[in-house]
Amino acid sequence: MNQQPLFQVKDLKKYFQSGKVVTKAVDGVTFDIYPGEVVGVVGESGCGKTTCGRTVIGLYDKDGGEVLYKGKDVHRLRGAEYSAYCREVQTIFQDPYASLDSRNDVCTLIAEGLDIHKLVSSKAERLEKVKELMAKVGLHASGLHRYPHEFSGGMRQRIGIARALAVDPKFLLCDEPISALDVSIQAQIINLLMDLRETEGLTYLMISHDLSMVKHVSDRIIVMYLGKIVESCPAEELYEQPAHPYTKALISAIPIADPEVERSRQRIILTGQVPSPSNKPKGCAFAGRCQYVTERCRQEEPELREVAPGHLAACHLYNR
Ligand SMILES: Nc1ncnc2c1ncn2[C@@H]1O[C@H](COP(=O)(O)OP(=O)(O)O)[C@@H](O)[C@H]1O
Ligand SMILES: [Mg+2]
Numbered sequence: 024m025n026q027q028p029l030f031q032v033k034d035l036k037k038y039f040q041s042g043k044v045v046t047k048a049v050d051g052v053t054f055d056i057y058p059g060e061v062v063g064v065v066g067e068s069g070c071g072k073t074t075c076g077r078t079v080i081g082l083y084d085k086d087g088g089e090v091l092y093k094g095k096d097v098h099r100l101r102g103a104e105y106s107a108y109c110r111e112v113q114t115i116f117q118d119p120y121a122s123l124d125s126r127n128d129v130c131t132l133i134a135e136g137l138d139i140h141k142l143v144s145s146k147a148e149r150l151e152k153v154k155e156l157m158a159k160v161g162l163h164a165s166g167l168h169r170y171p172h173e174f175s176g177g178m179r180q181r182i183g184i185a186r187a188l189a190v191d192p193k194f195l196l197c198d199e200p201i202s203a204l205d206v207s208i209q210a211q212i213i214n215l216l217m218d219l220r221e222t223e224g225l226t227y228l229m230i231s232h233d234l235s236m237v238k239h240v241s242d243r244i245i246v247m248y249l250g251k252i253v254e255s256c257p258a259e260e261l262y263e264q265p266a267h268p269y270t271k272a273l274i275s276a277i278p279i280a281d282p283e284v285e286r287s288r289q290r291i292i293l294t295g296q297v298p299s300p301s302n303k304p305k306g307c308a309f310a311g312r313c314q315y316v317t318e319r320c321r322q323e324e325p326e327l328r329e330v331a332p333g334h335l336a337a338c339h340l341y342n343r
Contacts, residue, residue: 028055029093029194029226030079036087037071037078046301048074050250051088053327058193061220061227063241063258065234065273067297071250072230076196079228080112110140113187115216117199119179123171129182130167133157136190156185159222160215177208184215188223198230213240235277238262246270249308250300252327256334266336268313307339315340 037049048071056062064072077083079090081097090097092108100108116122123132133153136142143149154164160181171179180200187195197216201209217240219225231237237244237258244261246254246269254267265271272291279285295312298304304311310320319339327337 029058030056031091032079034088037074037083038086044301047250049078052252058226061229061241063237063244064230065237066247070247073198076198076230080196110190111193113192113195115183115197115200117203119183125171128168128170133185133189140190156189160185176204180212194226196228254336266330267338268315269309
């Protein structure tokens with residue numbers, strides 16, 4: 024790609040300290056997000072996905088490295104640049120209920136960004152814009168003066184999406200956007216987000232522990248393990264030719280709809296414990312669970328390097 028990345032994440036670190044214990048939640052991650060791309064982040068619970076997403080967009084301070092948005096340091100934006108950034112970069116979180124103030128009706132909730140950024144000049148224009156946003160996300164205008172508790176989880180997530188869209192964003196950080204929803208409506212929300220990608224020209228960082236969802240929506244996927252990227256490549260390639268033994272195990276655990284295929288398939292069962300992010304072992308963090316482990320893996324941490332064009336993996340199997 025010849026264009027400039029929207030986000031450039033370089034050796035980013037985020038540590039949490041409580042007493043003498045330091046948790047290295049994000050421990051040196053490097054990746055780019057190009058305009059129009061959907062970049063997926065997967066990995067087991069606790070591997071640092073949420074911390075990574077929040078530190079990338081500047082919701083959390085960083086402890087090392089840097090993040091550039093359109094070439095500017097995200098963690099140092101001030102004044103008009105910061106305010107423009109806050110408009111362009113929006114978030115969709117797992118629990119829409121927690122992020123919606125229950126004392127406000129839908130109209131007030133959706134209009135919040137319009138009001139903060141002074142994007143409308145009259146009451147009539149504000150109302151028009153809110154109705155337009157409701158239509159865009161599949162909410163009926165009759166819900167205008169209802170409150171969040173009167174809606175189902177899926178409808179509340181639509182309210183959250185309308186709120187994000189109100190300020191005409193360029194980028195959405197979606198952190199487990201469907202994990203709290205009924206399975207029956209998960210696909211509707213994902214389809215809505217992907218339609219909006221086209222109609223609104225959006226770029227996404229899509230965080231989820233659900234690999235099949237991420238596979239479905241992403242152009243590129245990043246696999247995290249214990250605060251680090253262990254593999255990253257185009258989405259199809261990750262599923263067709265996973266390189267890292269951890270990725271192989273994650274993929275082998277995705278159920279396949281065809282019972283014939285499902286029965287004949289080989290599952291890789293992950294054994295052993297995930298080491299604690301506050302007490303990482305020497306060498307490869309996955310060594311204790313890896314079926315291909317060698318002595319070198321226990322001594323020396325593998326670097327993330329190119330194993331095929333555009334395909335990165337951190338594993339000694341590919342660096343003999
Ligand atoms: N605010 C926090 N304070 C202390 N530790 C945290 C905080 N947020 C996350 N962590 C720790 O950082 C690690 C990564 O967490 P998180 O980013 O939430 O992972 P994921 O989203 O992949 O489940 C975990 O060990 C978690 O306990
Ligand atoms: Mg999380």
